[in-house]
Amino acid sequence: MLAMNYRGTRRVRVSQKPMPEILHPQDVIVRVTRSCICGSDLHLYNGNVPDTRVGTTFGHEFTGIVEEVGGDVTKLKVGDHILVPFNIACGTCVFCQQELFGNCHESNPQATAVGGIFGYSHTAGGYDGGQAEYVRVPYANVGPTIIPEGMDVDDAVMLTDVTPTGYQAAEMAGIQKGDTVMVFGAGPVGIMAARCAWLFGAHRVIIIDHVEYRLEFARQYAKCEAYNFRSLGDVVLFAKKTTDALGADVCIDAVGAEAAGNALQTITGRKTLLQAGSATALHWAINSVKKGGIISVVGVYGPTDNLVPIGNVVNKGLTIRANQASVKRLLPRLIEHVQNGVLDPKGLITHRIPLEDVADGYRIFSDKLDNCVKPVLIPPSARM
Amino acid sequence: MEKRPFENNRGSERPDIKGWGIDADPKNDPTYPYKHRNNGEHKGYTWERPPLQPVTVEVLHSNERPNITAVFGTTSPPTGLSGAIRRFAFKYSENSYGHWLPLLLADRVNAVEGVLDDIRHGHFPNIFAEKGYKGKWKHDPAGTAARIGMIVGVAALAFWWFTRDDDDD
Incomplete structure (x- = not known):
């Protein structure tokens, strides 16, 4: 079968790999129809996640048709x-029983700090992912969900990560x-988090980035204010001025390890890997939120350490909440929102790319070319 | 520097936004609470485990847990020099640089091993294609040309440096 094949930092290709097999009685084999x-994935692509092995297939956002059970x-x-x-x-461990499905203790032997994730390095369990024609899906009685009748497959694939993660960031x-x-x-x-913030009753939603086309996309899609931090000068000063000197009630870090905007963070976090990615967004979030405020982190960082102003967390009495999205827990509500037209996940998709062109897809997305916001890979069999 | 005055703009409803506030009341939201605490942790690692996947490849596991999880991925088991480095890394806990830094080193070594393995199997990797330069060229020809020009320039400079005639005679 055709599958994306990681070859090293910023090098991927499509190649023939053996068909996946049932390795556990709760496995299914799925023929992929969409894979984002x-x-x-760019953290893997850029070589920032330890134990990302050559030959691995990425892809943790996918839909497909069950071929074997x-x-x-x-x-x-x-x-x-x-x-x-x-x-x-797994659905049975103490964490799954508490609906912390992103923290399963029976799916990742290589690390205890994160549950298993499809196609996300051996630090997340060493599974091949869905950027392929076929993929093995373990614990099929727990997570996988039949796409509701009438739901567009493009909406469905966006319910595997982006929408739940954005929603949980707001939650x-x-x-x-x-x-x-x-x-x-x-x-x-970040755009989905901004959209979902309204559902929880926000009066103002402000999104910060430095890529102009994405800021314009966010204004249109999430109906929020959008500002370029390069033209603001001092982001934290802006946050204070626009909230009468108090700070935002809530800040959400939807960037993670690849953040721009601070030379020291960029050099130590992205160029030399002296810390686990550039923590600029989290740094700004801590300093922009009000005293006693809440910071929600869904941006992905590496497993070592990061430079953030933890003293300000103490002095301001902040609460930091963070987790991988518990997708299964959120799906019933999110499916309802999609079916009622409250959320439009597929509206984020800007590029539909043949699986065979995966290397170009990564490059376009990584370098933010062609106004790319969200690329979806489509395998040959799903294009017929 | 930010020139705007200090201003407040909080507190009112936003009926112009579709779905505004529909998940604001926790009592009306089936997703709350996001952790259903049941104190199961107090019983320790005693839950009935799922059936165990047969171990058919070498699986390194964190020394912060006593066993291999019930399921696991089987892609790219450790091999070669990078595999040896990974085995060394797993002697250390996730709390230790001794774990993570060797893994990053192993990843870089593994990339070289991948190229050598390709060549050994008669496949010379198309680095240009693997780096997605076709897509970059299509959407950013000037940037691509500049990057390629820089690479060629650096290579030419290095070639000149190492092949220049140092003989004063």
């Missing part, structure tokens, strides 16, 4: 068209009616 490239699979059958949450969750932020919410990062997750 996620902003967090393991002996203990009861909730799916051959032919079902499913969306697959990016978390691999974790504890937004109260009337709040001012600042979102750092106008990538797909």
